[in-house]
Amino acid sequence: MKTVKTIIDGKFIKVESPYNPVFVRKARQIQGRWDKPYWIFPLKNKEYVINVLLDAYGDCGKLSDGEIPCIEVTLDMDKYPFNRYITIDTLIVAERPSRDKDVILSPNVLVVQGGFEKSGGSAKYPCIKPLDGTILQVENVPLVVAERAKNLNGITIKKAGCADNSTNNRKTLLEEKEKLLKRLEEIDNLLNKT
Incomplete structure (x- = not known):
């Protein structure tokens, strides 16, 4: 079976993947359009595209910043x-x-x-x-x-998966914590400006 390939091209995300009826149905619901051999999505829908790809294939190509548990x-x-x-x-x-x-x-x-x-x-x-x-x-x-x-x-x-799951989970959680702390700082700055 082919794997999922993703390309960010300007304001669009291109996805090349094997046929999956769940993916096709959900892709249309998030503004996806078929342009052989790719499904094309607006870049603004990146999080939705990641979720749909994970749902259908268990893989989101290179779209995700963090590691998927x-x-x-x-x-x-x-x-x-x-x-x-x-x-x-x-x-x-x-x-x-x-x-x-x-x-x-x-x-x-x-x-x-x-x-x-x-x-x-x-x-x-x-x-x-x-x-x-x-x-x-x-x-x-x-x-x-x-x-x-x-x-x-x-x-x-x-319960143990993906090669040394405990180390990967700790690393992933620390990265997520860092992102959340940065986001909280941004929110505080925005609130202090008003």
């Missing part, structure tokens, strides 16, 4: 729901493009055990068709996305 997720495919796609909430982690095509995994997915049938579903409705006992490990899943899917059967959320 991530975790590792394990999927037991004997219990976890699937059809043409395997998704964690809105994040597509695997798909079968057509009945006789191989399953395509996103770059952060590892088949720990098992695998997939060579063919699955019908010509009109392809299906993933995991073998019995298939276990998938998905790394770098945004915490907010994983939290929305935590009650589904077959999903295990590991």
